Amino acid sequence: MHIELSRHSSTKLYSQIAVTLGDRIRSGLLTPGTKLPSVRNLSAQLSVSQVTVSKAYAELESEGLIACSQGKGCYVSAGAGKDQTGDEADLSWQLSLMDYLPRAQLWHHFNHVLPARYQFHKAAIQEELLPTREIVANAYKMLSDDPALMANYGSFSGDFGLRKALASVLNGSGMSVTAENLLITSGAQQGIDLVARTFVGPGDVVYMEAPSYTGAIDVFASRGAKIIMVPMDEEGMRVDMLTKLCDLNPPKLIYCIPAFHNPTGVTMSVRRRRQLVDLAQSYHCLIVEDDPFSSLYFNEPPPHPIKCHDQAGHVIYIRSYSKTLAPGCRIACMAAHGSVLSRLIAAKSTTDLGSPMMTQKALQPFIETRLEQHMEQLRTVLRRRLQLALTVLRKHAPAELSWNVPEGGLNLWLKLPAYADPVSLERRAEQAGVSFLPGGVCYAGEADSRHIRVSFTYPAEDKLQEGLKLLCSLIAESRTASPERKPVL
Structure with missing residues (x-):
């Protein structure tokens, strides 16, 4: 179990320990009944005093996340996280295995939630x-007509025909991209992960809206990033506050959801979108524009994507088609330019050798003819x-x-x-x-x-x-x- 401590942070060490363990407990990574490392062992592992660990455990106990008993140690409380599976084997030795998952709220709340009416x-x-029947029919026809597609690897960047179709869709929203500027990923989540694994390392500053998408927080936290959350108002992220924060903590990356924000539903104004691009140019940092919802407007379309204002390759644009077409296909595209795109493609190649051809080919005819x-x-x-x-x-x-x-x-x-x-x-x-x-x-x-x-x-x-x-x-x-x-x- 890895706990990243910033010894130069204004946040006390015991509080950093408590936050990390608390996130693991709430995510279900530490299940009820799990025995935590002893104060002596954890203090030695983290090179901190036993008093520091004791304060961290006391803070967790005050929140009801753990229960401590003299002579027995500290255990995750029965009401924290999710219930155990019923396996009675002693698996406490597994805590000695080092991992780098500070939190997993996406997994906890979506894959393991109890069935609800x-x-x-x-x-x-x-x-x-969703048009799943039509997409399945496309897949069946494609495999029947050309079964050899399943016998070969596709391009690391994704099928060229699908990228060309998606470039046409994106250009319809005000962008100027070609198939060569796009990378197909297995959903937006993989796109976010590729950006993080390529450009974010321990201690790098990542700015996000407060609140923000749970899955993105999980990804950046797993990279050891210093996540700073910026308040929002009716125009989206407070760029005035972001600017002041950047003077103290220069950004490596700014992540945002400008259209019908998840979870608040707020749409970022055109003024703020332009200000973000100006700020990224000033600090030579990246903007990750996550755009799963812009086509789901109820009255008027939202403003053009931030990527439309990007002239120097600062914006990585991600659009998912999983939610609106077929979640099981896991298809999204990323638009980027220059060496940023090349490095993302290289990262993609080491991840899965390219997204599955069958799902790409199944979606292509629908996107070309029936999407709008x-x-x-x-x-x-x-x-x-x-x-x-x-x-x-x-x-x-x-x-x-x-x-x-x-x-x-x-x-x-x-x-x-x-x-x-x-x-x-x-x-x-x-x-x-x-x-x-x-x-x-x-x-x-x-x-x-x-x-x-x-x-x-x-x-x-x-x-x-x-x-x-x-x-x-x-x-x-x-x-x-x-x-x-x-x-x-």
Whole structure:
């Protein structure tokens, strides 16, 4: 178990230890009942005093994440993370294996969440709304007509025909790219990981919006980056605050989701987009523009991507087609220029020798002929579901619950009343068959948030209305559900 300590940071060492262990516990990497290293052993491993480790353990115990007993040691509390699998074998020796996963919230909240009747935790689209049958038919025809495709490796950059089709789509949104400027990846998540593994190392400064996409935080944290989160307002990331922070901590990379931001739904203004490019030029750093939602607008399209303002190759643009077409195909593209692109392709080649040809070829004809028609139909349905969700909230939500109305995307970002404890609410919601994403996992190093993210696009319309009514009642009941806990401020 690796714990990266910054001995020149203003954050106390014991607090750094507590944050790292706390993230592992909340992510489920340290399961309930796991015995933590002794104070003596961990202090020797980290070259810190035993007092420092004792303070870290005391902080974790005060948060209810671990329980310590004189003479027995410290164990992960039963209520922290997820329950154990039932395997009674003693696997405590595994903690002696060094790993470099400081947190895994994406895995914890999406792959191991208990089945729920009302699934609001997934930023996804209901299966029935996706063109999967047509894509499967394309794959079958492609394999029947040319089975030799399965006998050869594809290009590390991705199939040229698909890249050409995607370049045409991106140019329709204001960009100027060719097939040679694109790299196909296995979803946007792989794209983010390729950027991190290529350009981010221990101690490098990565700026992100506060809050931000959980999966990106996990990736940059695993590289040992110093993640600094920048507050947002109605125009997106506060570039004025970012500029002041950059004077103290020069950036290696700025990660943002400018269109229908995940999780808040906010869209970055044109002014802020241009300011970001100017700032990147000043500091010779990279901007990673993650764009999974820009085509899912409900009224007017969002502004042109940040990449459109980039003249010197500072922006790496990522657009995923997993959510809107076929999550099982795991297809996204990255647009970059110069040696930045070359290095990303080299990183991709060492990862998987190129994305699978079958899924690329299956998606190509749909993207060439049916993409825009499908997106128009999808926008109509999702706009109606947003209105359904807002109608339920306006009628049934407690007066203290608030939210912003997004202009596109998949999510609602709800601000809980002061009396509602997110941890208790999540536990009671899970028991009632309702799942949501706790806002705390959308921050780096912060355990609590008075927000939760609710996706209104994955459940069917009847489940959407039923589930939101139930969630509203659970939030209202929070006033008396956990009187022993202090409100989260």
